[in-house]
Structures are given as C-alpha cells and as structure tokens.
Amino acid sequence: MPYKDPEKKKEWRKKYYQENKSREKQLMKKYKENNKEKINQYDQTPERRKTFRIHNWKQQGIIFFDYDLLYEIYINTTRCDNCNCELTEDKKTTSTTRCLDHDHNIVDYDNVRNILCHSCNTKRRY
DSSP: OOOOSHHHHHHHHHHHHHHHHHHHHHHHHHHHHHTHHHHHHHHTSHHHHHHHHHHHHHHHTOOOSOHHHHHHHHHHOOBOTTTOOBOBOOSSSGGGBEEEEEOTTOOSSOOEEEEEEHHHHHHOOO
C-alpha cells in the first residue's frame, strides 16, 4: 500500500476495491466454474453440513456453550422430546422434521430448550 497515513490508506483501499470489484467477481466466478465438482463434493460432506447448521444456529440467535456438543446431541436425537414421534431430516414431511427449540427472550446465556418435531415446535409458545 502506498500510504502510511491511516486516512489516506483507507481512502486508497476504498478506491481500489471500487475500481476492481468487477475483476474480483470475474475471478471468483472463474474459480467456481473451474472447481465446481470439488465445491459440490465438499458441500455434501458431513463436515460442511455441520459447519452450515452451526452457522445458521448462530444467525438465529441460538446460544450454547459448546456448539459441537449441541450438534452431536441434535444429530443423535431420533425422537421428539414432546410427542415422541420419529424425527427425519426430510424437508418434504415437514411435520416430522427435526427442529432445535430455543427461548427467544434469553439473549445472554444458553437458550436451547429441546429438540422437537416441526409441528411441536410451531405449537410451543412459552
């Protein structure tokens, strides 16, 4: 970077990224096209599914002291804690899809309550 002054450096970075935005997009598009098979294979791995699910939980506001432990509990739970029905990962049968129930009012410590089927999760309002 050509500037030592933080303000000038910031302006230079901003200008650089604005000028090269389309170039960066093209490079990323080219990379994805060339590595499509590798990317698709990675997307199907259990590691990727775990990372994606934990990321989504954090986005939804789910708080837990150990997300790896929570994921293991979540994956290994086969029955709804409320109605005892068999849980699935299938999105077509939404009534038996596995859901992580949490308390929306708790924002500063663990707020996970149960692992429920979709129908019990939508009925629960406390």
